[in-house]
């Protein structure tokens with residue numbers, strides 16, 4: 389192995405599997421659910437990440453783009469206990485699987501001048517979920533005392549867009 393090369397066990401099977409699913413040109417919800425089934429069957433271990441990556445950062449959650457191409461991206465996210473996102477939604481479908489920690493999701497609806505909370509979901513290690521916009525306004529927080537590690541697949545090239553986020557919401561929640 390060349391110096392600096394990172395080995396990512398389990399990544400190749402995800403890339404080829406997601407690539408085949410995206411090529412079927414299903415609607416975005418169907419794509420998210422089909423990718424979820426693939427990810428559930430092929431959920432990588434924590435060795436997908438280097439020990440340095442798994443340590444996270446004191447400055448906030450960290451995203452690692454593991455693969456990006458036109459059509460989809462695979463992103464690892466590392467959260468120390470209590471770290472969270474702002475309220476946001478996405479440009480594309482998303483499927484995610486939890487390797488460690490808890491991704492606690494709070495879901496919102498946009499009522500124009502404010503948001504209302506419409507649901508919560510606790511995503512634990514081994515669990516895989518998928519969703520597609522619209523209606524995907526959420527905030528995510530690692531509520532566990534452990535470092536949270538997860539794999540997210542997005543139906544967009546995040547290396548080109550910069551991220552999968554469509555909009556950040558700073559409206560009041562009432």
Ligand SMILES: [Fe+2]
Pocket residue numbers: 476477478526528
């Ligand atoms: Fe999100």
